[in-house]
Amino acid sequence: MHSTKIPNRKKLTLLHSLLLLFALFIHEAGCGRTSQSTLQERLRHIVGTTEIPRFVLRGEAETAPWKQTQVFYRQRDFHPAWIRGHWLGGHTTHSQTGMLLKCLRDASQEGLDPSEYPADDLEQQVRRIQRSTTPDELAWLDARLTYSFFEFAAHLHRGRLNPKRISLNWQVASRKLEFAPLLEEALAQTSVCGALAKLPPALPQYAALRKALGVYHRIAEEGGWPVVPNIKTLKIGDTGNAVKLLRNNLEKQGDFASHGSDTSPLFDENLAAAVRAFEARNGLPVDGIADSEMLSAVNTPVETVIRQIELNLERLRWLPDDLGKRHLLVNIPDYRLQLVEDGQTVLQMRVVVGKKENPTPVFSDEMTYLTFNPFWNIPESIAIKETVPLLCKNHDYAEKHGIQVVMKENNEEMVDASGIGWKELSQQDKPFPYLLRQRPGPGNALGRVKFMFPNQFNVYLHDTPMRHLFGASERDYSHGCVRVEQPAELAEYLLKDRPGWGMARIQNQMQSEEEASVTLAKPLPVHIVYWTVWIGAGGELQRRPDIYDLDTMQEKLFAKRPLRQLSMR
Helix, strand or coil: CCCCCCCHHHHHHHHHHHHHHHHHHHHHHHHCCCCHHHHHHHHHHHHHCCCCCCCCCCCHHHHHHHHHHHHHHHHCCCCCCCEEECCCCCEEECCCHHHHHHHHHCHHHHCCCHHHCCHHHHHHHHHHCCCCCCHHHHHHHHHHHHHHHHHHHHHHHHCCCCHHHCCCCECCCCCCCCCHHHHHHHHHCCCHHHHHCCCCCCCHHHHHHHHHHHHHHHHHHCCCCCCCCCCCCECCCCECHHHHHHHHHHHHCCCCCCCCCCCCCECCHHHHHHHHHHHHHCCCCCCCCECHHHHHHHCCCHHHHHHHHHHHHHHHCCCCCCCCCEEEEEEHHHCEEEEEECCEEEEEEEEEEECCCCCCCEEEEEEEEEEECCCEECCHHHHHHHHHHHHHHCCCHHHHCCEEEEECCCCCCEECHHHCCHHHHHHCCCCCCEEEEECCCCCCCCCCEEEECCCCCCCCEECCCCHHHHHCCCCEEECCCEEECCHHHHHHHHCCCCCCCCHHHHHHHHHCCCCEEEEEEEEEEEEEECCCEEECCCCCEEECCCCCCHHHHHHHHHHCCCCCCCCCC
């Protein structure tokens, strides 16, 4: 045998052809792949400009994620975060791109609206870059993926709305967080959804309400619950199809425990117990009778309940990250105060809150002291609108009700109320020259004690001589302050860390009619909230009427949010 040898000239020709073919291949591959430096320059141009892209919604809450996007790219010298190149041509994206899009599509699990996030549009753009595309399109896609992460992160962490757009009496906690380091870490550790999962409030109430949202989503997918004819009151002993529908409705809502074969048309004690359970968790009079008010509530569509949960999840994002190991919470629509310690309610009582025209504000602060037998410095608006007309009608009204009149410029100079022409004064178009204050005593509007957490709204908790109001089911009667049902018990709890301040001393002090202030051993966080839906201690969904129409206002603001431009630029 003999070997076949290729002549040297032919070898060189073959080698030259292979090199030429390889160069052509590299050239073609290069034509389909944008270099990292080119992409970097395009990002510098896009993100470094002051012009806000069309896909960014206008408004403080919406432009903040774009500002974070700019900071993010500056910190990484405008290197792309999501776009990857192929050696064989074309482009791909970071392995976490699909997970980000999944998180956006699953936004409803957090009570957010998936339609607000352009997951489908982004997915189409990702598919396009696997073929030939321009450096501009690649840079815009990278920037838009980053912006979508930051926008969704902001919504999870601090909500979609500024609550002051709902009411100027609504204060929001400052929950600011820089998301750029979070995204860098998420991309490095391939855990985008894990990073986003850290952002919602770490409050037990949020987790519980979020879990309930999933339950009601499943109920909605199954068709909701049946409507019960609201044409007559149903009670023990009644029979008929309406009773069967009521039983089925309450079973769907979790108030009636069915044994599988219980289809009786009889309204029995088991059904009455279910009605009482529903009434209790919906703030209705608990009597086990399905009257018109109860049936109206029981027929609330599941979609409405879901929306209420979503609105209240948003409000929970406006609270501080930590309510405090020990804190006081007043829920306005529930007309109730709770003292919470280590996650357990240790004291609760009924309260009276502000009327719709004088609403109790929503805010957080710290209680620092309480005052026994306080003077009531009557706010000027109340003095002019309510007290002066009474002084006009009755010349001895001030004496009977312990009202003192002092000069504004010198609150030590008291004036005899009977010597003032109140009627003439009320008709003058001049500044009101007096301060009115009510002495301590049994008729004092603040009662025997007030609980102070100095705040911008000049609102506090206090006792009241109008004890009958606590028996009403709807207790919105005040001018904004919160009246408490058990002032002595509340004072005892607040002063338990102050030696010598037991119940006996507290009651003696309250009866003395001598004004005295006592500082708390430690400031106590106070949170006045507006929850129309929440999870009760037994895990049940609690619902209350929207007494200030803030649910309605919040819903309208969501509806007014502008449509997003799908254009990348």
